[in-house]
Structures are given as C-alpha cells and as structure tokens.
Amino acid sequence: MKVILSGGGTGGHVYPAIAIANKIKEEHPDSEIIFVGTKMGIESEIVPKYGYEIKFIEVKGFKRKIDFENVKRVFMFLKSLTDSKKIIKDFKPDLVIGTGGYVSGSIVLKASKMGIKTCIHEQNSFPGITNKMLSKNVDFVLTSFEDSHKRFPKEAQDKLFITGNPVRGEILTARRDESRKILGIPSDKKMLLVAGGSGGSEEINDALKNTITKLVERDIAFTIATGKAYYDKFIDEHKDIEYKSYQKIVPYLDDMANNLAACDIVIGSAGAISMAEMTAVGVPAIIVPKAYTAENHQEYNARSLENAGGGICITESELNADRLDSEIFELLGDDEKLKKMSQASKLFGKRDAIDLIYKKIQKECIFLQKN
Incomplete structure (x- = not known):
C-alpha cells in the first residue's frame, strides 16, 4: 500500500505526521510512504532525518487583505494543485493524510477531487483555516480536543473522530x-x-x-x-x-x-x-x-x-x-x-492517541484491514 502524508510550517504539524507514518510502517513494514511539503518549511529538514522521502510543492497562505501579493499567491496555489496532481499520478497513493499547514491543503484537496481516500488530523482546540476548509472534502477527520468539534463546519460534523495528539x-x-x-x-x-x-x-x-x-x-x-x-x-x-x-x-x-x-x-x-x-x-x-x-x-x-x-x-x-x-x-x-x-x-490526555489514530485509519481503509 502507498500513503502520502503532508503537514508543514511548524513542528506541531510535522511531528504528528511522522508519528502516523511510523505507526503505519510498524504495522505494515512493506508500505510505501512519502511526504509532501515546501522547501522553505521546517518539514524539509525534519522529514529526511526520519528516513522518509519528501516531495516539494510551492504554496503560501493567503493574507486577510486583497493586494498584489495575495493575487500572486492565488496563482501559486493553482500551480500547487497541478504539481500535487502530478505527484499523486506518479505515486498512486491509496491514502492521503494532511496534518495541517497550507501545504497540506493542496495535496489533500487534489487527492479528494481525484477520488482517493483522504483524512486530516487537527492538533488544536481551534481548527486551522486549512483543516476547516478540507474537512468538507475529506472522508474523515481526526481531532485532538473535544471542544474543537463545534468549530468545524456543519458539513463535517459526522466525519469527526477524537483521537488526541500522538506522543513520543x-x-x-x-x-x-x-x-x-x-x-x-x-x-x-x-x-x-x-x-x-x-x-x-x-x-x-x-x-x-x-x-x-x-x-x-x-x-x-x-x-x-x-x-x-x-x-x-x-x-x-x-x-x-x-x-x-x-x-x-x-x-x-x-x-x-x-x-x-x-x-x-x-x-x-x-x-x-x-x-x-x-x-x-x-x-x-x-x-x-x-x-x-x-x-x-x-x-x-x-x-x-x-x-x-x-x-x-x-x-x-x-x-x-x-x-x-x-x-x-x-x-x-x-x-x-x-x-x-x-x-x-x-x-x-490521550496516551493511546497513535493507536486510536491508526485504528480509525484502518477501519476506514479496506486495504489496511487484516484478515
């Protein structure tokens, strides 16, 4: 099986993705996993240290005001969707997981539009803009705080599943x-x-x-x-x-x-x-x-x-x-x-967060289910 993980910008987005990757590898040693990030993000340094391949796209978050820089970022986002599509077509993932940050928006959104199983993991009590947007498109949403649920769109309410944040x-x-x-x-x-x-x-x-x-x-x-x-x-x-x-x-x-x-x-x-x-x-x-x-x-x-x-x-x-x-x-x-x-x-606290995350992924994904 093949899995793409994407999360970037801060360690708080990257380390949960690595924890999920490690758990999948532990349960399925033959699985193929790659990460998608940006060259400027902290993920470009962290991910290779854990032995995973990372592919890069270029994307930046939108500002809250309309200006020329924001227009440039719109075109950058559109190109990132094209680049994401190429990565997906080349790798042919069974599952795409986003753990937050603007970079995960492009790859997860494109994967969902291409009919690939997708999910996101939200680390915070107040969901980020990217994850709130993606929650409408993905197959399921993993959360870390019970009170975060009321802050997700109504279209996502039946997709929410609390797991907590994975801990080393x-x-x-x-x-x-x-x-x-x-x-x-x-x-x-x-x-x-x-x-x-x-x-x-x-x-x-x-x-x-x-x-x-x-x-x-x-x-x-x-x-x-x-x-x-x-x-x-x-x-x-x-x-x-x-x-x-x-x-x-x-x-x-x-x-x-x-x-x-x-x-x-x-x-x-x-x-x-x-x-x-x-x-x-x-x-x-x-x-x-x-x-x-x-x-x-x-x-x-x-x-x-x-x-x-x-x-x-x-x-x-x-x-x-x-x-x-x-x-x-x-x-x-x-x-x-x-x-x-x-x-x-x-x-x-959720000491068993990574096990809950894996079990939910396994339940949702037929290719992970064991006989």
Whole structure:
C-alpha cells in the first residue's frame, strides 16, 4: 500500500505526521510512504532525518487583505494543485493524510477531487483555516480536543473522530523515580520545570525574576529552559545566585521525557504537542499561551485543559512576576491540589492517541484491514 502524508510550517504539524507514518510502517513494514511539503518549511529538514522521502510543492497562505501579493499567491496555489496532481499520478497513493499547514491543503484537496481516500488530523482546540476548509472534502477527520468539534463546519460534523495528539514513546515510558536518578534530583525535593516552547518564552523568563531567588532559598529543584536567544540575558540577570546541582538553567531542553516525569509542576506554552506530552504524563501545569498565534489557538488549547482541571491558564497580557510567583508557590504548597490536577490532566490526555489514530485509519481503509 502507498500513503502520502503532508503537514508543514511548524513542528506541531510535522511531528504528528511522522508519528502516523511510523505507526503505519510498524504495522505494515512493506508500505510505501512519502511526504509532501515546501522547501522553505521546517518539514524539509525534519522529514529526511526520519528516513522518509519528501516531495516539494510551492504554496503560501493567503493574507486577510486583497493586494498584489495575495493575487500572486492565488496563482501559486493553482500551480500547487497541478504539481500535487502530478505527484499523486506518479505515486498512486491509496491514502492521503494532511496534518495541517497550507501545504497540506493542496495535496489533500487534489487527492479528494481525484477520488482517493483522504483524512486530516487537527492538533488544536481551534481548527486551522486549512483543516476547516478540507474537512468538507475529506472522508474523515481526526481531532485532538473535544471542544474543537463545534468549530468545524456543519458539513463535517459526522466525519469527526477524537483521537488526541500522538506522543513520543520516550515520554510515555519515562518513570518518575528513574528519571530523578538520571537527573540527580533527590526524591524528597519538589521540582519545577519551565519550558516555554522550543524557542523559549521571553515573557515567562521575565516573570520569573522574583521566583528564582525563592526557589533557591527554599531548596526546590528546577530546570528552566530559557530558549537559546534569551539564555545569556537570563544568566546575566541572575549571576549572583549560587545554584545547587539539581537547579539547572539551560538554553534548550534536550531531555523532555525525564524532566516531565521528574517534575511536580510544568510551566509552558500551549502548543498542541507540548500539551499532549504534559497531559500524557499528568503533570499539573501553569500554561502561558503565546499571543498572536493563528486564530489565537494556543489560548483555546490552554482553556480546554484549565476547564478540565488539569492546568491554570495565564495569558501573556495577564502575566507578571507577582502573579506567576503566587501561582507557583501556592501549588507547591498544596499536595492535595497537585494530586487532583495530576489526575485531571491524565484524564484529559490521550496516551493511546497513535493507536486510536491508526485504528480509525484502518477501519476506514479496506486495504489496511487484516484478515
């Protein structure tokens, strides 16, 4: 069997596609899989690292105003449909899967018009423009948040199936006691993890100015990933503090699995994959959604977890040193609340998301069904 996957622009679109590809390969080693993306997108770097071939088309998202640049993008989109058709005719896929980003719009739309089985996976609580459009054309839609369903067009309502976001295997298998040994964190210490997305969060870093000294004074373990762009500034602002070995400030967090398993609270942004990881583990969260994301989707993600009882949402406009300091130490001092939030987070999370995704694809696609 042959499958095309397409998702691009951000890791949040690309990594779910790779997880789906890996699962299909695991279940059907003889399957042929290619990706479709853009040369400018992050997918051009990520996909080959996982051993998959990627074909390129050229497409850009439309602006919300009518201007000459938008006219150019219309013609670019039309050409991308032609290029997509050629890729489809050459490869002859049995299934085409889109995981978001403008690049997936062209290939999935063209495949659906050519009578090929198609589906999309939406990672966020607020569906992206591309996926809302495609939901009218595809055979079925995989979602990650229950409350996203009301935001899809009425024509798509009977196609929606909630699966959650797929999570890396190492996140699921990490264990608290072992992870603390690996990280050198004493079993009797509370631990705070701060990871404001892969690039860090300057807003969260700035809001920690009152907290760092208190964490050291109270002998609380922590790992703070500042983001590479903000690391030197952060270190300079706190250069007079003497840290214990289990109090770490790093520019980038390579080992998310062990840090999530070891911590008592995580502070982070509301990217769909980040939230999938924290809820798969069941870590109480203080979530600071990044402002100015498309359709403000990060705040919708954060509010979903907050409403479920697994997190506290603080928008960037509400964030300040006093507010963050208060929330952190109130939680660290309330074991019962931490326990309830952890339970709610686990209930919210989908540890079996990739299995649910595969089972739904298998159910919908005759060529994947086993005798």
